[in-house]
Amino acid sequence: xxxxxxxxxxxxxxxxxxxxxxxxxxxxxxxxQHKELMHKLSESIISTAKxxxxxxxxxxxxxxxxxxxxxxSTRDKSxxxxxxxxxxxxxxxxxxxxxxxxxxxxGTLSAINGTTPExxxxxxxxxxxxxxxxxxIIATNATLEGESTGHYIASLVEKAGIKATRLAHGIPMGAExxxxxxxxxxxxxxxxxxx
Amino acid sequence: xxxxxxxxxxxxxxxxxxxxxxxxxxxxxxxxQHKELMHKLSESIISTAKxxxxxxxxxxxxxxxxxxxxxxSTRDKSxxxxxxxxxxxxxxxxxxxxxxxxxxxxGTLSAINGTTPExxxxxxxxxxxxxxxxxxIIATNATLEGESTGHYIASLVEKAGIKATRLAHGIPMGAExxxxxxxxxxxxxxxxxxx
Numbered sequence: 001x002x003x004x005x006x007x008x009x010x011x012x013x014x015x016x017x018x019x020x021x022x023x024x025x026x027x028x029x030x031x032x033q034h035k036e037l038m039h040k041l042s043e044s045i046i047s048t049a050k051x052x053x054x055x056x057x058x059x060x061x062x063x064x065x066x067x068x069x070x071x072x073s074t075r076d077k078s079x080x081x082x083x084x085x086x087x088x089x090x091x092x093x094x095x096x097x098x099x100x101x102x103x104x105x106x107g108t109l110s111a112i113n114g115t116t117p118e119x120x121x122x123x124x125x126x127x128x129x130x131x132x133x134x135x136x137i138i139a140t141n142a143t144l145e146g147e148s149t150g151h152y153i154a155s156l157v158e159k160a161g162i163k164a165t166r167l168a169h170g171i172p173m174g175a176e177x178x179x180x181x182x183x184x185x186x187x188x189x190x191x192x193x194x195x
Numbered sequence: 196x197x198x199x200x201x202x203x204x205x206x207x208x209x210x211x212x213x214x215x216x217x218x219x220x221x222x223x224x225x226x227x228q229h230k231e232l233m234h235k236l237s238e239s240i241i242s243t244a245k246x247x248x249x250x251x252x253x254x255x256x257x258x259x260x261x262x263x264x265x266x267x268s269t270r271d272k273s274x275x276x277x278x279x280x281x282x283x284x285x286x287x288x289x290x291x292x293x294x295x296x297x298x299x300x301x302g303t304l305s306a307i308n309g310t311t312p313e314x315x316x317x318x319x320x321x322x323x324x325x326x327x328x329x330x331x332i333i334a335t336n337a338t339l340e341g342e343s344t345g346h347y348i349a350s351l352v353e354k355a356g357i358k359a360t361r362l363a364h365g366i367p368m369g370a371e372x373x374x375x376x377x378x379x380x381x382x383x384x385x386x387x388x389x390x
Binding site: 006016017025027038 | 200201203204207208210211212213214218220221222223224225226227230232233234235236237238239240241242243244246247256258280281282285
């Protein structure tokens with residue numbers, strides 16, 4: 001029924017994060033019915049692949065290396081925020097509240113997936129822990145693996161004589177208690193603060 | 196923060212059905228971190244765009260026109276199943292229960308979207324309603340627009356002196372009543388059958 005080229009396209013699309021066979025079929029059909037979008041997409045993929053590279057300092061994605069953040073003159077160079085991935089860096093940048101540097105780990109430590117400190121950018125981070133750094137904010141995800149990776153990095157940072165902090169845990173703004181999981185409720189109660 | 200080429204790629208991906216900015220960012224990042232997948236995807240898009248065309252008879256997608264179904268010698272040519280889109284045709288083909296021909300409408304009639312019979316393949320369908328056709332199965336979706344399009348086509352088919360049928364409505368196999376909407380429960384009760 002489906003031709004080889006189409007079947008191949010669908011299985012490639014199905015490999016993208018968050019997509020399955022069903023949504024891949026839907027996307028492939030949509031592309032075939034909108035050829036101008038199809039051409040734009042393939043051109044955009046090729047030009048983005050050519051242009052983007054990982055920053056040699058912080059592992060951020062940019063068209064230049066060192067990236068725009070690392071080479072910015074207005075950023076606070078005494079502050080490093082450690083994140084798991086580039087998506088986390090983007091999320092923090094969207095908030096416009098942070099003006100320091102970043103360090104992108106490229107994942108979390110995981111015994112199950114065999115992710116060791118060597119497969120992340122932890123060695124690079126160690127070399128950045130020099131005397132002009134005043135604080136390292138550890139912003140790994142609030143998952144089991146994110147937390148244990150955070151603990152590991154905190155110990156490295158403290159060993160280098162630098163203050164290690166982490167993002168606050170608690171109820172997200174606008175959320176209803178009824179929708180919160182027990183873990184969040186427990187930590188929110190434990191870390192309660194004076195009005 | 197994000198470079199132009201990357202921002203452009205993300206907004207193109209976000210236009211695909213079922214995807215938003217957030218999933219588009221995730222997919223773009225995944226592609227940048229898996230360059231071989233990126234190259235495969237762009238190549239596959241280009242070759243699929245070149246290869247696939249719409250069947251001149253039934254509007255199905257195939258590498259040849261007329262499509263493999265229309266030109267098959269083992270298909271029952273007295274039977275046409277009318278579907279809204281190619282995805283519906285694929286779904287019926289996966290069931291392997293149907294051995295007739297198809298007619299892909301390319302959408303539904305909709306006053307809101309301004310979809311008139313002329314913008315669908317209804318004229319083509321009319322020309323197919325000749326004496327050797329014994330039955331037209333109308334398999335538009337069980338939505339408001341699918342149903343009204345189905346009624347419109349049924350009247351054309353009957354006017355041509357051909358039997359028009361439609362897929363049964365009711366509770367899907369394996370479903371729990373508790374999870375069914377009122378519309379489905381109503382129709383399932385109304386169309387109840389003897390054991």
